[in-house]
Amino acid sequence: MSNPSAQKTPVTVLTGFLGSGKTTLLNRILTEQHGLKIAVIENEYGEVGIDNDLIIDAEEEIFEMNNGCICCTVRGDLIRILGTLMRRKERFDHILIETTGLADPGPVIQTFFVDDEMQQMLSLDGVITLVDAAHLALHLDDAPEASEQIAFADVIVLNKVDLVDPGTLDTLEQRVRALNGVAGIHRVQQAAVPVEKVVGVGGFDLARGLEIEPELLTPSYPFEWLGAYKLRPGSYTLVLGAAPDPAVNLLLLPMPAATDADIDAVLREATITFSTDPLTLGSDGAVSASAGLASVPLRTGGTSVTLRVSDPGTYVLFCEHGAEELELALLDPNGVEAAPALSRQIAPDHEHDEAVGSVGITEAGELHGERFNAWLSKLLQEKGQDIFRMKGVLAIDGLAERFVFQGVHMLFDGRPDRPWGQEERTNKLIFIGRNLDRGALEQGFRACLA
């Protein structure tokens, strides 16, 4: 029998702090001539009837599911209201759910994944977060809910931009971008965002492409500087003029030639070695190639450490801090300063500056399906609470189609999509959440490559 609910009604979730302009946006959506029949669920006054403007007031009731999954909290009131709303013969083209100012968007979103009726009748279209540009900085500093609402969003409406100067606005947008690397950002005044920018965004549509901000794809490294030197056998002296910390970690690795490509080839080895326990150098100790990570105690007034080279060749020195910061110089056996053939200043890893952030990973190559599945299951089990949103397009070994997936906390939804065809088989995924460890995510993901 044909199911009358086969055509799913899309749902938009509208979040934002009190004063961010949600009511203005709602009124705009309800009064604008867009030809859509929209039902709005608000949530301030308790459950009352549906009035002529198709506005329903709901009192938020958070239900924890009794299945041991702490992340599976849902909105019991929405299940009740939407369940009966969908029984009306007069169906709506779209449903808009407004959350309270300080609401965590998680339970609202999870409602549409966890409840069987909701899944059958409704499809989540997107999370829209309204942000008051004049107060955002304050909210981000004081209320963790503000960053969470931004992190969950598919579309971020930066409202009241007329109240801040352009420079401040750019800084704000960068902060928003650092929290959520995939959402679309619209700068508006008086919540004047066109309806089509907030309704029908397809944020939970698996088939949609994944556009990740390039800077989010920049891998993070546990070192801030590297220099490639051509060295002859002998004892070099590394002079460190400054002592910003009690000790600094150093690693010397051999490489075939001083080219960027050769440096890229050893970056991974260096990253992994930097995560091992360093060997603390004694006063007569020396750093030598491939001897592992060395921790060099720093003295105020300057430190000298021996760099021992047994074979001639090109070597790359990785340093936990920048060369300038350390006032680093390498002296050859004759005491002459050796200049690096190539050096790189690496942006420090800012993951700890903002507790909420995005980690994007892009990696060509075939993914081992079972290994990836096992890794992701374990990751969601252990870190699901901290992972707000997750999206990806994967190239699974042996699968002609792209595998697309998305998740909210511990809930996960994925399936094969269209064939790759001529497109390069590249894995792209993004995690948005709290206290994400970029290094661990990258390493875990790479271990799943076939």
Place this chain on the structure above:
Amino acid sequence: MPGLSATANVLSPVAQTQAADWVDALAFSPTGDTVAAAAADGSITVLGLDGATRIAARHEHAATTVAFSSSGQLASGGQDGQIAIDGVLQKIASEWVARVAWRPDGALLAVAYGRRVSTYDAGGAHQATSGELPATVACLGWHPRGVQLAAGTYGGVQLLRGNGLARDGLLAWKGSVLELAISPNGRRLAHGNQDASVHFWDLRKRSELEMWGYARKVRQLAWRHDARYLATGGGDEVTLWDFAGRGPEGTRPITLEGHDEPLAWLGFAPASRRLASVAGDGRALLWLPGETVQPLGAFELGDPLTCGAWSHDGRLLAVGSAGGAIAIIDADPAT
């Protein structure tokens, strides 16, 4: 039709009519000659066996619940916060009315709305209101002797005294209760839950038992008159738990397969071994659980069925549909 044997009788309607919208709930009058239907447009339609149709009340928003008392009084409730007793509407709350339930003697009507329960006498005069419960009341059930009223919420089942509605014990359970059913002998209470489980309580020993493994949330529960079997939904299959001896702990349930869409309603015919199942596949099936796993009879409507009700003599079955159809079926085929 999967699971339907060639011997299943095709049941035919005795009377049929059309409500304006989705039928949310049905009730048979004690005499068995009329059926009342609550529909999503707010109307309470009364259909007679003779096919005569009238509107008993009109709620401003969707009508959610309807019940006949043992003396034949018709009560209903809706999302407009109103109840109607024999066509007389009164606004009792700003919240939606979730359920109305007559005490078995027909003298008191319990109404669930928001986080409270109130009682009214047969004339519609307010009698008592409970304290605020921790969450919205989803379902109600009277103890067969009328001494106690059970209200299901997120967090368990609150027992209230029939007179005065004072709290009279909490069956605490960490989850969302969607439907409850007290066994006709008053010994057990079963509730179906949002997280696809059914929970049983022995009301005297206060022991409990949890049954997992349902495909969906469970909103369909029906006790047989002798309290031997509890039929449960939560998916396309009917699952029956046998309470004979020490059961159902450690027993395998009986499953009845015949529907290919989720069940909407289950009911044992009063004083009978026959069970009716009503589902989204547009079919109502009759069963003899524990005796045969094939349906005895089938009725089909070209529209998903949403609810059902038995006549008190167990001979007529009423069904309602998503499209607003109401049908009374002769459900006493020669067996």
